[in-house]
Amino acid sequence: MQTIKYIDSTCCNSSNAVVLSKELQAVASIYPFKVSNHYAGLIQEPGDAIWRQCVPDARELDDDLLDADPLAEGLLSPTPGLIHRYPDRVVLLVSNRCPVYCRFCMRKRHVGAGHDLPPAIDQIDNAIKYIQSHSAVQDVILSGGDPLMLDNASLYMILRRLRAIKHVKIIRIGTRIPVTFPERVTPELCDMLRRFHPLYINTHFNHPTEITAASSKACELLADAGIPLGNQTVLLRGVNDDAAVMRELMLGLLELRVRPYYIHQMDLIKGAAHFRTPVTQGLEIIRALRGHITGMAVPHYVIDLPNGKGKVALIPDIIEREGDLLFLMTYQGERVTYRDITAVRG
DSSP: OOOOOEEETTBOOSTTOOOOOHHHHHHHTTSOOEEEHHHHTTOOSTTSHHHHHHSOOGGGGSOOOOBSOTTOTTTTOSBTTEEEEETTEEEEEOOSOOSSOOTTOTTTTTTTOTTOOOOOHHHHHHHHHHHHTOTTOOEEEEESSOGGGSOHHHHHHHHHHHHTSTTOOEEEEEOOHHHHOGGGOOHHHHHHHGGGOSEEEEEOOOSGGGOOHHHHHHHHHHHHTTOOEEEEEEOOTTTTOSHHHHHHHHHHHHHTTEEEEEEEOOOOBTTOGGGOOOHHHHHHHHHHHBTTBOGGGOOEEEEEEGGGTEEEEEOSOEEEEETTEEEEEOTTSOEEEEEOOOSOOO
């Protein structure tokens, strides 16, 4: 496995070093700071789109009166390290480590905390036993932290055990490794992953700057292994809350054989309020994409509802309804009336 080189609040002797002030070190003492050399090398200047995603900000300590776990993942965990929100799928947390501790992370309370070690074997055992005993679970999503922070042998063990469960039809991996530590994606890793089809990977590009020769190569290796790739972008103030930036990103992803899947409205996470944008802005971005670029490049714009209520998709096109008349907006801004005919008249 490739060795990852980090920059953090205790080691800043790299050519890509990010030196934290005492104020920002105080932030990092609560929400850990760590960034891979590769990702730090994408920073062009303080305050740019990459910097904002990985460098602590004093505003993280503002008391925004929000919850550290607004999606109620703790309440939806029947056994440690497993989240069972929807009837047919579960999220299996196999790592609390990432190459970069994103400042907007939905699991700021968890990622990088404690001893920065993989879950104990008995925790994985108990989670897999739960999946085995619940035949309705057909889809298992490996998450964390980043699952690809595990070594190949550990990841193989988990995938092999899941694939042995007959009612598990689909395995998905959520990873930001192609963006933040692309050298981890090796031919050896891909050869191992291809043994567990149907297996899907959703990665996490937020800005066109993250599309580099190295991240492109990582996606190429995964796609060539027959793994369908999707992308989940988070809408972030000062990073990608701009239609032109999103157009460039989504079209760039298609060139990598990565299908844009979701744009997420920022979760109501404590310590990340400075990243939030109004929902109307997200809708305007979707409106600016639809019809102006191929539909394959237009993701779903979703809100993950508080208290574990699940995701809902938002679209900008339905203005209002009167009886069986829908008043819709075209991609060119034209208002059109559409009759919702539900029966064929003789």
